[in-house]
Amino acid sequence: MEVRLGATLRSKAGGKTSFEVEAGTIMQVLRQLGERYPELKPVLDKGVAVAIDGQLYRNAQLQQVPEGAEVYLMPRVAGG
Numbered sequence: 001m002e003v004r005l006g007a008t009l010r011s012k013a014g015g016k017t018s019f020e021v022e023a024g025t026i027m028q029v030l031r032q033l034g035e036r037y038p039e040l041k042p043v044l045d046k047g048v049a050v051a052i053d054g055q056l057y058r059n060a061q062l063q064q065v066p067e068g069a070e071v072y073l074m075p076r077v078a079g080g
Contacts, residue, residue, distance in 0.1 A: 005019075
């Protein structure tokens with residue numbers, strides 16, 4: 001699957017914008033990216049919003065990610 005990072009997350013991944021990842025859940029996606037890019041790990045651990053094929057997920061670490069899906073990670077937005 002292809003994983004894309006929002007602009008503010010890219011700087012923590014050396015400016016890279018997209019990655020190919022093999023994972024079955026959001027948790028596995030985040031774990032793999034954190035292992036590849038240690039600077040990105042604290043941000044991922046703090047929490048990010050995840051869109052899978054355009055559907056936004058929050059606090060859904062065990063959400064399945066379909067094979068071939070496009071995953072987009074962005075900083076979590078605080079609401080008020």
